[in-house]
Amino acid sequence: MGARFVEWDAWTVVAAATAWFAALYLLTGAVAWLLTEHVLPGLGIGRRLDPRPVTSAQLRRELRASSLSILVFGIGALIPWLLLRHGWARLAADPPWSQVAIEIGALFLWNELHFYLCHRLLHTRPLRRFHAEHHRSHVPTPWSTYAFHPVEAALLGSVPLLPMLAHDFGFASLLALTVLSIALNNLGHGNYEASRNAPARGWLGASRRHHLHHACYQGNYGFLLEVFDRMFGSVLPLDAADAAIARHGRGRQAPQDQDSPPVRESDAHKDR
Structure with missing residues (x-):
């Protein structure tokens, strides 16, 4: 498969990559939505994290933004294709599965570091306007996983x-990275803690950590692991979003139509 990928023309690469990312987004989004909205609540496993409502306007906006991101990812596949075509990078020929497993583990760790660094950059003054699109979803959903500005999509797609x-x-290792990335993204954006204990710890706590990031804007910049947030002092306390959710419960905050701007940094510190 890898050798055929290198031999494709540019249009075929873009079309195939776009179809691949669209299939990943729709399939994993549908599975995550079904699990968090029906299956897990029906089984009495876990809990919804942010009770604020999600409107149809938010979902439509997330689907539109994600469609553009998928196109960016599809076009972006030309870069690794060109690296391979020009010999600047090479694919291993028929590597053993033990090597593939090690490569997937290494790519997982790199993905965690890459995401953390890119995410911190997107929260700096020069770049945060590009991250604003994603933070319009104050309450995350599985459909917000790719809801990015094109600049953010290109940055994250460079992994x-x-x-x-x-x-x-x-x-196979490089393909596995794309599957792993969106699966973890869905875990973080599901707004659901699939654990019998609250708060969940370790990787099961990823959804709570990212829910807090969306609710508070600053802090919890990591993906699945908490190690880089702890290392660089960006961990949010577990009650960081309580004030914002309480304001909604008292009727002070309008329903989440998601057309409002992201939480300002000063507001985030008030909630913390």
Whole structure:
């Protein structure tokens, strides 16, 4: 498969990559939505994290923004394709599954670091206007996983480039990175803690950590792991969103139509 990918023309690469990311988004989004809205609540497992309502306007906006991100990802596939075509990067030929497993583990760790660094950059003054689109979803949903500004989509989509220049990965490992990334993204954006204990710890706490990030704007910049937030002092306390949710419960905050701007940094500190 990897050898055929290199031989494709540019239009085929863009079309195939766009179809791949669209399928990932729709399939994982549908599964996550079904689990968090019906299956897990029906089984009495876990809990919804942010009770504020999600409107149809938010969902339509997330789908529109995600469609554009998918197109950006599809076009962005030309970069690794060009690296391979020009010999600046190479694919491992028929690597053993043990090597693929190690590569997937390494790419997982790199994805965590890459996401944290990009996310911190997107919260700086020069770039935060590009991150504003994603933060219009104060209450995250599985459909907000790709709801980015094109600049953010391009930045986050660059995750395989440096590893490809440093190592000859198997094509299956690089494909697995895309699946792993959106699966973890859905875990973080599901607004649902699938744990019998609250608050969940470890990787099961990823959804609570990212829910707090969306509710408070600053803090909890990591993906699945909390290690980089702890390392750089950006962990949010577990009650960080209580004030914002309480204001909604008292009727002071309008329903989440998601056409409002993201929470200001000063407001985030008030809630913390």
